[in-house]
Amino acid sequence: MAVRTANTELRRLFTESGWTFDQCARAVNRVGTERGTPLRYNGSAVHHWLGGTMPREPVRQLIIEAFSRRLNRPITRGEAGFPDPVDQASEPMGTVEGLIELGRMDVDPSRRGLLGAGLFSVALTVPGWPDVVARADDIQKGKTARVGMNDVHMVTAMTERLSDLDDEFGGQYARPMAASFLLTTVAPALKADSSESVSQAMRSAASDLCYLTGYMAVDEGLHGLAQRYYVKALELAGAAQDYLTYCTTLRGMSVQAVDLGHGAKSMRLADAAAAASPQAGPRMRAFLAGQQAHAAAQTGDRTNALRYLREAEVAMERAESRGKALGSYDPASLHYHISQVRYELGDHYAAVEALRESDRTRMSVYRRSRVHRRGLLAERQLQLGHLEAACETWGLALDEYPLVKSGRADERMRRMVALLRPYQKNASARNLYERARQLMTV
Structure with a gap:
């Protein structure tokens, strides 16, 4: 009979976590439930994993995610003592190839499960600005088709209309259209011949649309899918030298994390967004500081939560225009952040009053948000x-x-x-x- 070799790497993580066997099993079960695949593991299963029993591939992903959340850092498969999947590609995909593959899986119901759509991952690697700028080299042109600024304007207009549909009717109506449009129109345009100025503008427009598609996936509760679109938005923003969309996307990822209760992850993303936008105007600064305040409050950091909230209020007072429609920040958004901060800090009466003010000042077109x-x-x-x-x-x-x-x-x-x-x-x-x-x- 074959003798199993103990998984010393997983044992090391287990010891660092401070969990009991049963606590570890419950953490894995929670991640499974979040993903839509409820599990009923107990401490005995964890004991077997540490002893060398190899869990099924889908369960390995859940174990890695559970330890990443517990230890508050990304955990790799190697750190957990798990081999790479046999069908893993030998080379990472480029930006556009990855977007095409993501779009194909998203629009094909038979492949949707491959995305792990329901699972938010704190272990997700978020590329920094220097990394995404370098991704411009992955977008190789040379196809026979050629695009111009009219094509860029078409993508921008389509994004604005999809955003309007999302605001009024919800992401479950608009997101499938956005995914299909990305796959059939935008991805080919990114690889088409064009001048450098058109190429940069198309990457920026595509980044905006990827951000919006990820935002709508969050609205559907497809959190793993949303993260995949957000990362593509970051890559395309870097390739376009588009700081605004890069920061907006990081902030959106922070919102997703804080709404799911991952305060520490949300704080890191909010801080990264603020750090990447040192010359932000007052509306953008309010946009970022409000999110930093919410994340700080969720982590129990009262001092910084109130400091960031005051920054957001001062910046909003200085803002002179509504900003661009996609990702704008207005008084209703600020009052929502005030409410969230007050609620996290235990002042529930003030939280209700701020949320009432947010509802009173919200623009009528935002029906989905209003509900x-x-x-x-x-x-x-x-x-x-x-x-x-x-x-x-x-x-x-x-x-x-x-x-x-x-x-x-x-x-x-x-x-x-x-x-x-x-x-x-x-x-x-x-x-x-x-x-x-x-x-x-x-």
Whole structure:
């Protein structure tokens, strides 16, 4: 009988984690549940892994992610004592080739599972500015087609329209169109012949669209997929020398991380965004500082959270224009950050007031955000014991909910039904509960 060799590398990580066998198993199970593949491992399975039993390939990825989250740093397969997958490509793909492969997997339902779409990874390697600038060499031209500035304007206009659709109707409507457009039109344009100025402009336009597609994937709850698009946005922004989209994308990645409860990762991404934009205008500075404040608050750093929040408020006062439509930062966004910081720091009354002000000042076109944020506001009103106010706010969210296709909005409505269930003796709560159940079964 073959004798297994103990996995000393995994044992080293296990010792560093400070976990018990059962705690480690539960952490892996949590990552599996987040990915949409619930697991029921116990301490015995961990004991076998450390002893040399090799888990299945999908489980290895979950183990690596669980240890990366626990130890707050990326963990490689080698560090965990796991071999590389047999079908791993020998050479990494270039920027455009990687975008094409990502798009093909995204638009083909039979290949969607290969993306690990539901799993957010703290182990993701985020390329720095010098790295993404160097990626410009990967975009090789020389095809027979030639593109000009009219093609760039077309990509920019399409991105703006997709962004408008996302704001009004939700990512589940708009993102499939964005993925298909990236694959069939934008990726070929990146490899077509063009002047250097057109080439740079097309890379910048493609970066904007990749960022938007990743943002919409977050709205659907496809967090691993979103990260893949975000990294492509970073690479293309570097190739275009586009600091604005590079910083905006890092900030978007920080938002994704903090909303999933990964405060330390969010803080690193927010700081990286701020560091990469030393000459940011006041609106961009407010945009970045607001996110730094939220991330700092989630990590318990009250001093820096309040300092960054004040920076965001001062910068917003100095901002003179709305900025470009994609990724803009306005007073409603600032009040949302104020609410999140106050909530993380334990001042729930101030958090509710700030979120009410955010809702009051939000532009009418942002229907998807309005449904999601009103759901959040109602949850916090209920947490304070204000049942009637919560029902009124939930009612407003429910009015517009049938008009959007959004994973985040769906989750808010499911939470609403669960939270209202104990209050059936209250007429407002009972009526809202029944109305919600009817809408969600249509």
